[in-house]
Amino acid sequence: MIQGKQIIGFEESGEGTDILKSINPGTGETLGQFNKATPAEVEKAVAKAAAAFQIYRKKSGKEKAAFLEAAADEIVALGEDLVNICCAESGLPQGRIQGEVGRTAGQLRLFASLLKDGSWVDARIDTAIPDRTPLPKPDIRYMQMALGPVVVFGASNFPLAFSAAGGDTASALAAGCPVIVKAHSSHPATGNMVGKAVAKAAKATGMPDGVFSLLYGDGSTVGTQLVKHPEVKAVGFTGSYSGGKALFDAAVQREHPIPVYAEMGSTNPVFILPETVKNQAEGFAKGFSGSVTLGVGQFCTNPGMLIYENTEDGKQLTNKLEEHFAQTSGGVMLGSNIYRSYNEGVSKHLATSGVETLSKGAQSDALNVASPILFKTNSQVLGENPDLSEEIFGPTSLVVEAQSKEDILNIARNLSGHLTATVHGTEKDLTDYKDLLDILEQKVGRVIINGFPTGVEVCSSMVHGGPFPSTSDVRSTSVGTAAIFRFTRPISYQNMPQSLLPDELKNSNPLGIWRLVNNTLTNDKI
């Protein structure tokens, strides 16, 4: 049995008597026991982070990059041990977890390369014009700098890539912010192994004690104490609407409000347009069924709604969906609470008049194993029951038959904010439905053409975010390099002597970065 403690900077601490158990959702077996953090331990982690910030914020991009790369190496070096415990805690299959190790290391290395390049700071320099009339123009220089200690809430559905050393942690550390992780209670052993790897990397690369901590405990106690702490300057979260909104509310009610980047779920509507309905029903139905049930449907970008026109071709598509979805299978969900929520959501749909079951995947009675189910309704019922468009986390989706193009546009207009929207269409379809694209891009963070929303590429151009309620801050992304700006803010230096300026803003441009100098983009020195 694993016994785990808080990771508070370079120390371990287990003062609490309240115990969190790690449970294998597939077997019910207890894998380990973890002391939940006491208020004093939370306070200590924050105090260490605040002290570490004064050192860490001055580390060069190369130094921070070495830390992130070392963390990636340490995580990869955990090898099978990490994969095994993570599979046991999450119920996810080995191939998926192996992929997630790669993704986690890849994210850390992507941010390391961003730091080594250095241009991300958005340096802007306006040089002085002493003889300008009526007033001289001062020398002003601008760049992004780190906000301060950041609290990251691990996600249940990505025990590696969105947890202890996941995208939020990687982007906050890259920005120059110490991180305190509130480990997700469904995979504390995984968090412990990864957390120790990050702490080891921090020590090995000369980072300050407290640049990284990882605590166990409940969101309502440990989480709330962290979010309300005056030294905490921003929060990253991936999870449920109720959890994310509670953190947002706590943060904006502080004496000094702070930003909360909560990614709170999304139904990710998919639209399939007439020519594609007619000519590609088979391939679409297969791809869609696979996307809905991939990873037991436990992705933020799971396509939870499919809209198309109720024509003869549409009926054929319905048949194909019925057929392909019947060939899907479920799997062990991430935990018993998620399994319970899934079944509650499914029951609610089953009880809604006008919603029918179109198809079912393989059924199972095994512990915490979700059975896929595809529902069908029409636009009128959807209009009368807007709750139907809310996310059910798991392997299910709702097929909505619309009556006309205008009806499809109306469904789009009535969407709330989502992470993604997907449109399948030929060139003619897309041109005919340009109006639809115009509406959708205002409802989501990412518009996908002829693909599926699952599979979020980690790159410079990714937006994994969207209008409320899919996230609490539409101005941000939690995946890709632009995620770094969640944890920074601009600063200007006026008439600062060269020797006291950050390297990014010195005339000599020692880092060779791109800068906007007197409104011209250049990587030259001045």
Added chain:
Amino acid sequence: MIQGKQIIGFEESGEGTDILKSINPGTGETLGQFNKATPAEVEKAVAKAAAAFQIYRKKSGKEKAAFLEAAADEIVALGEDLVNICCAESGLPQGRIQGEVGRTAGQLRLFASLLKDGSWVDARIDTAIPDRTPLPKPDIRYMQMALGPVVVFGASNFPLAFSAAGGDTASALAAGCPVIVKAHSSHPATGNMVGKAVAKAAKATGMPDGVFSLLYGDGSTVGTQLVKHPEVKAVGFTGSYSGGKALFDAAVQREHPIPVYAEMGSTNPVFILPETVKNQAEGFAKGFSGSVTLGVGQFCTNPGMLIYENTEDGKQLTNKLEEHFAQTSGGVMLGSNIYRSYNEGVSKHLATSGVETLSKGAQSDALNVASPILFKTNSQVLGENPDLSEEIFGPTSLVVEAQSKEDILNIARNLSGHLTATVHGTEKDLTDYKDLLDILEQKVGRVIINGFPTGVEVCSSMVHGGPFPSTSDVRSTSVGTAAIFRFTRPISYQNMPQSLLPDELKNSNPLGIWRLVNNTLTNDKI
């Protein structure tokens, strides 16, 4: 007597029976009467803005630039009529208002040039790798796009540059967002003239009806209705803490929270270091006295606190400050309420034990004319009375004698968020006090060396913002080109056909803008 109506897109409307009077603060004369907006008029302005957004968001950078330039031209063309009414309503002198006309037009033209250049959208392109294993890489393209209708609250202290067509309006319009101005009640006639000029420019350049509206009314009624309206997507505000915080609270409590950029005031501490105290007391005392009383002290960046060490040299500086400040004079304040608040703040200082009057400028009993006053205290009294560091809006400042370098650092550590901090020092001073600079850059948006904070340059590198409570969102600036990002958010397009992509993201790069293509910055086509 001027009779003014709401400007609702291309219409004027005066349905309300509740009247706002324009008063000359120097004479008490009533200059004009304005119907306050009714709830139906507010609703109409928002509905028009929402409809206009669907057209305006698709306008090219060049089209939007033509609108902003036309607005600048129209405002300048108002000539003496505008200057006269603005001086009468604000009590500000002609030279200042003439300068502000130039600044207002300059801001609009600066944003126009940003739009014509086009690179501001932060375009990022990652091209597809169809044969990548295990999964193909899709084509993903990213850029900033407009948020939606924006509400701007005009500021009392900049009747032009931060009001109807001021920095908030210019940056929101540049971003592609329609603007509804809630005109400041202390200069409605100025707002009316400027608003008509903007509406005329919008019409002349083919912008949609509703891209700009201007309403009169109270913050608690018209303002609140606007901020709570579901179609409003962001808010810009410059004014008091209580006003800004109320808008922030209303916005975060909406069903769908929206960002509020409230600039809520700042004491702008100034530190003068030992060698400079010793050698430059005379010049500093003159410059400081001028900065405190410039524009009757009615600037957000007015230096409200001065800190230096209580040495023999410090006593000499005190004497010089006393001498130079005695030569200052006050003037008519922006309105009777501001004059009242100033005197209340001064009275509070006068009643605080341990705070003495160091010097007084010219005294006057004329209507709404503020008399400059310079206070003096020490670090211990300041520590015991943290309220002393709060802003008093007007021609006053508080000189704080510290006992040691450590005492100075402690004062800095205890500062809340401010727009600016200023340090006067020789190269040796600044090196000796590197710790002070490290602290200050975490407390403010702009650090100024050997200058004064008044006079905010409008340029790419300016940050006019700062940690709470100086602003409600430290991640932003309300002056300079970076202000545009307050009103935008990122969007990704995945596998979007070339013909349907925005020009900014097309392979051919028809706008010739700088883009991050596969992680390399280039202005080439693909």
